[in-house]
Amino acid sequence: MLLQQLINGLTLGGVYAIIALGYTMVYGILELINFAHGEIYMLGAYLGIIFLGIFTSLGLTAANFPLALLLTVLMTVLFCSAYGFTMEKVAYKPLRNAPRLSPLISAIGVSIFLQNYVMLTQGATDKVFPYRYGETHIRFLSVDLTALQAAIIITSALLMTGLHLFQKTRMGKAMRATAQDKTMAALVGINVDTIISMTFIIGAGLAAVAGIMVASYYGIVNYSIGYMAGIKAFTAAVLGGIGSIPGAMLGGILLGLIESIGAAYISSEYKDVYAFIVLLIILLIRPSGILGGYSEEKV
Amino acid sequence: MLKLTSLQASYGPIRAIDGIDLEVNKGEIVCLIGSNGAGKTTTLMAISGILKADAGDIFFEGGRITNLPAHEIVKKGISHVPEGRRIFPKLTVRENLQMGAYTLSSGKRAGTDEEGLIAKVFDLFPILRDRRDQMGGTLSGGEQQMLAVGRALMSGPKLLLLDEPSLGLAPIMVSKIFRTIREINNEGVTILLVEQNAKASLKLSHRGYVIESGAIALQGSGEGLLHNEDIKKAYLGE
Numbered sequence: 055m056l057l058q059q060l061i062n063g064l065t066l067g068g069v070y071a072i073i074a075l076g077y078t079m080v081y082g083i084l085e086l087i088n089f090a091h092g093e094i095y096m097l098g099a100y101l102g103i104i105f106l107g108i109f110t111s112l113g114l115t116a117a118n119f120p121l122a123l124l125l126t127v128l129m130t131v132l133f134c135s136a137y138g139f140t141m142e143k144v145a146y147k148p149l150r151n152a153p154r155l156s157p158l159i160s161a162i163g164v165s166i167f168l169q170n171y172v173m174l175t176q177g178a179t180d181k182v183f184p185y186r187y188g189e190t191h192i193r194f195l196s197v198d199l200t201a202l203q204a205a206i207i208i209t210s211a212l213l214m215t216g217l218h219l220f221q222k223t224r225m226g227k228a229m230r231a232t233a234q235d236k237t238m239a240a241l242v243g244i245n246v247d248t249i250i251s252m253t254f255i256i257g258a259g260l261a262a263v264a265g266i267m268v269a270s271y272y273g274i275v276n277y278s279i280g281y282m283a284g285i286k287a288f289t290a291a292v293l294g295g296i297g298s299i300p301g302a303m304l305g306g307i308l309l310g311l312i313e314s315i316g317a318a319y320i321s322s323e324y325k326d327v328y329a330f331i332v333l334l335i336i337l338l339i340r341p342s343g344i345l346g347g348y349s350e351e352k353v
Numbered sequence: 354m355l356k357l358t359s360l361q362a363s364y365g366p367i368r369a370i371d372g373i374d375l376e377v378n379k380g381e382i383v384c385l386i387g388s389n390g391a392g393k394t395t396t397l398m399a400i401s402g403i404l405k406a407d408a409g410d411i412f413f414e415g416g417r418i419t420n421l422p423a424h425e426i427v428k429k430g431i432s433h434v435p436e437g438r439r440i441f442p443k444l445t446v447r448e449n450l451q452m453g454a455y456t457l458s459s460g461k462r463a464g465t466d467e468e469g470l471i472a473k474v475f476d477l478f479p480i481l482r483d484r485r486d487q488m489g490g491t492l493s494g495g496e497q498q499m500l501a502v503g504r505a506l507m508s509g510p511k512l513l514l515l516d517e518p519s520l521g522l523a524p525i526m527v528s529k530i531f532r533t534i535r536e537i538n539n540e541g542v543t544i545l546l547v548e549q550n551a552k553a554s555l556k557l558s559h560r561g562y563v564i565e566s567g568a569i570a571l572q573g574s575g576e577g578l579l580h581n582e583d584i585k586k587a588y589l590g591e
Binding site for chain 1: 403423456
C-alpha cells in the first residue's frame with residue numbers, strides 16, 4: 055500500500071518538478087514569479103491533443119504509434135517554446151527596468167489572456183485525450199503501475215538529468231553566471247538577452263512535456279488546468295527553495311509524495327489542501343525553502 | 354587606441370561625467386585619478402558599455418564604439434575589471450576563468466586553447482591554481498582581485514580597464530597587484546587604470562589624467578603629475 059502510494063506520488067511529483075523547474079529558472083535569472091508558466095503547461099496539453107489528432111488523421115498513429123507520439127512531443131515542445139519566447143519578449147522584456155510589481159502584473163495578464171484565448175478557440179468544455187496508451191499493467195514487487203506511469207517517471211528523471219548536464223555546458227554556465235550577476239555577465243561577453251530567452255524557451259519546453267504527460271495520464275484537459283498546476287508547481291519551487299534547480303526537483307517530488315500519501319491515508323477530499331499546508335509550514339519554519347538560502351546558487 | 358571626445362553620461366537624473374576628453378595610446382599605462390564621485394568609475398562604465406553615454410563619442414582602434422552593447426565591446430578587445438571585482442560567487446575559480454573566455458569560444462577566434470589560457474593565468478597567480486575548484490565567493494579579497502584580473506585576461510584583451518584594483522586589500526597584496534599590472538603591460542596589453550591610490554598609480558603609469566566633478570582638470574606624464582604641487586596637496590597628502 056505504502057509502496058503503491060510512493061509510486062503514484064512519484065508520478066505526480068515528477069510532473070510537478072518538471073513544471074517547477076521553469077518557475078525556478080526564470081526566478082533565478084529575473085527574480086520574476088512567472089505566473090503565466092502554468093498556462094504554457096496547459097497549452098502543452100492542448101497542443102499535444104491537436105498534434106496527435108493531426109498525426110491520427112494522417113494515418114501515422116495507426117502505422118507507427120511511438121513515432122507519432124515522439125513527433126507530437128517534438129512539435130508541442132517547439133510550439134510551447136515559441137510561446138514562452140514570445141511571452142518574454144512581449145510581456146516582460148519591455149518591463150525589465152520597471153519596478154518589480156509591473157512584470158508580476160504583466161504575468162497575471164498573460165495568464166488571463168492565454169486561458170481565454172484557449173477557451174475561445176478550443177471551447178470551454180473538457181477535451182478528451184484522443185488516444186489511450188501505456189495501459190499495460192506492470193507488477194513490480196507488490197506494486198501495480200501502468201506502463202504510462204513508468205514512462206512518466208522515467209521521462210521526468212531523464213529531463214532532470216538532462217537539465218543537470220546542461221548546467222555544466224558553456225551555455226549552462228553562462229546561464230548560471232547571468233543569474234548571479236547580469237552586469238558582470240555582460241562584461242565577459244555574454245549576451246544577457248539571449249540567455250534570458252533561452253531560459254524561457256527551456257522552461258516552456260519542459261512545461262510542454264509535462265502537459266502532454268498529464269493529458270495522457272488523466273485523459274482529459276480543460277482550459278483552466280494551468281492555474282492549479284501552476285500554483286502546485288510554484289509551491290514545489292518555494293518548498294525546495296525558489297531559484298534553486300535541485301530545490302525545484304526535490305520540492306516537486308516531495309509535493310507529489312505528500313499529496314498521494316495524504317490522499318491515501320487521510321482523505322482524498324483534501325488532496326489539494328496538503329500542498330498548501332506544507333507550503334505554510336515551510337514558509338513559517340524555513341522561508342527560504344529546503345535547499346534555498348541567501349547564498350544558494352540561483353539557476 | 355582609445356579616444357573619448359566630450360563624453361557625457363548620467364547616473365539616473367544626475368550627470369556624472371560632463372565632457373571627458375581622454376586618449377590612451379597603444380602600449381601605455383594611463384591612470385585616471387580623482388576624488389570619490391568625480392566620475393572615474395562612470396567613465397569606465399561608459400567605455401565598456403554598461404552605462405549609456407548621453408553625448409560625445411568613444412573610439413577604439415579607429416572605430417566608433419559608443420553605446421554598443423557591453424557583450425559586443427568585449428569582442429572588440431576591451432576587458433573591464435569592475436569595482437568590487439564582481440566574481441561569480443557560485444561558480445568555481447575555473448568556471449569563472451572559463452566565463453572570461455566566453456567570447457573566444459564563439460565565432461571568429463575559435464580554436465583558441467582555453468586550457469592554455471587558464472594555465473597562463475595560474476602562472477601569473479599561482480594561488481589560484483590551488484583554489485581552482487573552490488567557489489569564487491569563498492576566496493579572500495586579494496584572491497578575488499587576482500581572479501577578476503585573470504578572468505579579464507582570458508578574453509585576450511588589447512585594452513584592460515581596471516577599476517580600483519587596490520581597494521580594500523592588504524598593503525602586501527596592493528604591491529603584488531601593482532607589480533602584476535606592470536607585468537601584464539609588459540606583455541603588450543594597454544591599461545587604463547582608475548585608482549584612489551594616486552601615488553602608487555602615478556608611479557606606475559606613463560601618463561595620467563586628473564578628473565574633477567565629471568571633467569578632466571589636469572593631465573600629464575605620470576612623473577610630472579607626481580611632482581605637481583596642486584596634486585601633491587589634493588591627492589597625495591603631502
